[in-house]
Amino acid sequence: MGTTQLEAAPEPKYWHLKTVLSEALDSEFAVGEILPNERDLAARFGVARATLRQALEQLELEGRLQRRRGVGTTVAPPRVGVAVASTDQDWPGASGDAWQAVDCVPDVPPAAVADMLETAPGETVHVLRRTRVSHGQPVAAELLYVPSTSVPDLTAIDAPSGAARARAVLRELQRFGLDGQDRAVELGSARADDAKELDRLPGAPVLVVTTRYLSGGVTAAVSMATYRADTCRLTFGDSAGVEIHHAPHTQAS
Amino acid sequence: MGTTQLEAAPEPKYWHLKTVLSEALDSEFAVGEILPNERDLAARFGVARATLRQALEQLELEGRLQRRRGVGTTVAPPRVGVAVASTDQDWPGASGDAWQAVDCVPDVPPAAVADMLETAPGETVHVLRRTRVSHGQPVAAELLYVPSTSVPDLTAIDAPSGAARARAVLRELQRFGLDGQDRAVELGSARADDAKELDRLPGAPVLVVTTRYLSGGVTAAVSMATYRADTCRLTFGDSAGVEIHHAPHTQAS
DNA sequence: CAGTGGTCTAGACCACATC
DNA sequence: ATGTGGTCTAGACCACTGA
Numbered sequence: 001m002g003t004t005q006l007e008a009a010p011e012p013k014y015w016h017l018k019t020v021l022s023e024a025l026d027s028e029f030a031v032g033e034i035l036p037n038e039r040d041l042a043a044r045f046g047v048a049r050a051t052l053r054q055a056l057e058q059l060e061l062e063g064r065l066q067r068r069r070g071v072g073t074t075v076a077p078p079r080v081g082v083a084v085a086s087t088d089q090d091w092p093g094a095s096g097d098a099w100q101a102v103d104c105v106p107d108v109p110p111a112a113v114a115d116m117l118e119t120a121p122g123e124t125v126h127v128l129r130r131t132r133v134s135h136g137q138p139v140a141a142e143l144l145y146v147p148s149t150s151v152p153d154l155t156a157i158d159a160p161s162g163a164a165r166a167r168a169v170l171r172e173l174q175r176f177g178l179d180g181q182d183r184a185v186e187l188g189s190a191r192a193d194d195a196k197e198l199d200r201l202p203g204a205p206v207l208v209v210t211t212r213y214l215s216g217g218v219t220a221a222v223s224m225a226t227y228r229a230d231t232c233r234l235t236f237g238d239s240a241g242v243e244i245h246h247a248p249h250t251q252a253s
Numbered sequence: 254m255g256t257t258q259l260e261a262a263p264e265p266k267y268w269h270l271k272t273v274l275s276e277a278l279d280s281e282f283a284v285g286e287i288l289p290n291e292r293d294l295a296a297r298f299g300v301a302r303a304t305l306r307q308a309l310e311q312l313e314l315e316g317r318l319q320r321r322r323g324v325g326t327t328v329a330p331p332r333v334g335v336a337v338a339s340t341d342q343d344w345p346g347a348s349g350d351a352w353q354a355v356d357c358v359p360d361v362p363p364a365a366v367a368d369m370l371e372t373a374p375g376e377t378v379h380v381l382r383r384t385r386v387s388h389g390q391p392v393a394a395e396l397l398y399v400p401s402t403s404v405p406d407l408t409a410i411d412a413p414s415g416a417a418r419a420r421a422v423l424r425e426l427q428r429f430g431l432d433g434q435d436r437a438v439e440l441g442s443a444r445a446d447d448a449k450e451l452d453r454l455p456g457a458p459v460l461v462v463t464t465r466y467l468s469g470g471v472t473a474a475v476s477m478a479t480y481r482a483d484t485c486r487l488t489f490g491d492s493a494g495v496e497i498h499h500a501p502h503t504q505a506s
Numbered sequence: 507c508a509g510t511g512g513t514c515t516a517g518a519c520c521a522c523a524t525c
Numbered sequence: 526a527t528g529t530g531g532t533c534t535a536g537a538c539c540a541c542t543g544a
Contacts, residue, residue, distance in 0.1 A: 010540075012513060015455060037529060048515045053530090058442055058456055069530045070523035079439060085489065182490025185438050186332060187458060187482040189311055201531085202268060203311055205440060205458070229440040236338065236489060237435025263521075265532060290510060301534045306511090322511045323542030454512085 013047055014054035020045075021055055025064055025075055035065075035073040061205060063230045079233040080134055084209055086237070089181050091213065092130075092144055092223060093170025099130040099142065104166035109145045109222075116212055116219050117147050126151070128166045131197055132225075139232050141197040142225040146173065150220040173221065179214040185234065186210075194226045205229040266300055267307035273298075274308055278317055278328055288318070288326040314458060316483045332486040333387050337462055339490070342434050344466065345383075345397055345476060346423025352383040352395065357419035362398045362475075369465055369472050370400050379404070381419045384450055385478075392485050394450040395478040399426065403473040426474065432467040438487065439463075447479045458482040 035041065042052040056073065059065045066076040083098070092099065106124040109117065119125060125147045132140040148154075151172035159165050188208040195202040206226040213221040227234060288294065295305040309326065312318045319329040336351070345352065359377040362370065372378060378400045385393040401407075404425035412418050441461040448455040459479040466474040480487060 014513080018456075039529095048517090050516090051514060054513085056530095061440065061458070062442055063439075067530060068523085069521070070528080072529060081437065180490070182488065184334065184486050184488045185460065186486040187314065187316075187440065187460065189315055203271075205314065207438065207440065207460075233437050233439040235435065235437045237433070267532080292510095301536090303535090304533060307532085309511095320511065321542085322540065323509080325510060325542095 014051050014058075017045060017047065017052065017055040018058050021059060022064065025059070029075045031075050031077045033075050035075070037072060060230060066230070076231070079231055080139065081235045082132075082134055082139055082227065082232045084234045084236055085183060089178060091170070091173045091178055092221070093167070093173060098134070099132050101128060101130050101163050101166035101170065103129040103161065103163060104169055105161045113145050113222050113224070116222050117145060118219065119147055123147075126169050128169060130166070137231065138198055138228075140225050140227040141194045142223055145222045145224075146220075150176070150215070176215050176220065179216070181211055181213050183212075184210045187229070188226065190226060198226070198228050200228065200230075207232065207234060209234065267304050267311075270298060270300065270305065270308040271311050274312060275317065278312070282328045284328050284330045286328050288328070290325060313483060319483070329484070332484055333392065334488045335385075335387055335392055335480065335485045337487045337489055338436060342431060344423070344426045344431055345474070346420070346426060351387070352385050354381060354383050354416050354419035354423065356382040356414065356416060357422055358414045366398050366475050366477070369475050370398060371472065372400050376400075379422050381422060383419070390484065391451050391481075393478050393480040394447045395476055398475045398477075399473075403429070403468070429468050429473065431473075432469065434464055434466050436465075437463045440482070441479065443479060451479070451481050453481065453483075460485065460487060462487065 029035070036044070038049055038052055038056070042049040045052065056065060056067065060067055060076075063076055063079045065073055067073045090097070093101070105127055107127045108114075108122055108124050109119065109127070111121075114121065114123070117125065125145050128142075128144040128146065130142045130144060131138055132142070146169055151169055153175075154169060154172050186208050188206050190198060190200055190202055190204045190206045192202045194206065195204055198204070198206070207229050209223075209225045209227065211223040211225070212219050213223070282288070289297070291302055291305055291309070295302040298305065309318060309320065313320055313329075316329055316332045318326055320326045343350070346354070358380055360380045361367075361375055361377050362372065362380070364374075367374065367376070370378065378398050381395075381397040381399065383395045383397060384391055385395070399422055404422055406428075407422060407425050439461050441459050443451060443453055443455055443457045443459045445455045447459065448457055451457070451459070460482050462476075462478045462480065464476040464478070465472050466476070
């Protein structure tokens, strides 16, 4: 006998921990409630703090928890549905869109964007910064790249930078027909500037939505929007209002 | 004097490391190339292995690296664009779609899905499993929930489970008109079964795409597809063929 | 088998928020 | 000043891959 081990489960501790915590969150905690601190939790489960943290990290990634330095770990509300695309297509800045212009400066776009815009290397474009707020919380930060050729009639009357300038650029865009747009979504990590805007630490997971606006057979503008991955569910179509019971993903087999 | 420190950079080591490695990847490594092992790299940069791993983790999250236990860390190819929705809407299983039916069993759907389908609690539905392959690599695993009412004429002739059964269900679906569909995308972590299918470890980051198929005013089917977040860029519209230079996100200020 | 990445520990110190 | 989460260390052992 001796080594009789019905323990056929080489399941990592942090994984099991995550499952246990997840169930506890469902049954014993209310949204917004503060969990015991990490040192206590680790002691209670008989693991090192690093292991406990590995479990918390996953739960935060899944939008179940929210951790804030100096404050504590709280139970997160369900993710908010954020409408990224509806059936109608329209220019950014069209009346009623969810974004707020923050700034506008001329700058050289990153290579990937210059590619789509087919601008020359080193050529500057209008770079608008916009933010999006939902339920009182910032959910996304956007950089919108608009080449000068897309807003030929932009006058020098407006300020050379700032929110007013941004609004002027958006106004000029509306004057052209929008042929179509296409999008891509991928996982990224927040740059320092975006992180600040989103009230997260640099490196936080974000969903990066790249949108190309097509007009007159060319790409007239490119938007790169970074959404907080922990709090957002991006919706396409009419499903914005659909309520989700709980995290539709994740759980042990 | 004494404590003169021009070091005004309380930037975390792993963050700086990530930046350095990222630049090295751009300039000194080819896709598929194997990096030195973690212990060597850590020693080379004068940090603990855990710190080095924190940097590698982020780079893997961003799709720059691929790590495989027992093998090593390799430079990942650019993310593949995966078409999730085109302008045409169609049922799953329509000719030419990218999915391959694997299995079909009756089961009770998770609460969130039962909600959308408006099935009674405890009511079983057809649960199809499908996988999606791109460039020879598995990129997504799907669970498709189809209530019996959506396939009323499904005969008992077919096998009670298995791929043949799955194809029969899909065939029956095509017989009805599709009114529309809407989608949501969010970040999740791979369940054990999905992870196996995607050739990843459990807990790996995935993009969860939830699709509702509407027919006759009701939700006729619900699909929950999990895409590998490290290797996939989900595309909506006509941008599937667009080439991306490099990770359009992330980097220090 | 040797070598890889994956997990885990028990500490330490730091940055930050709050009282 | 206290308590929180965030970073970091220097080890250890395990699970897996491939020769």
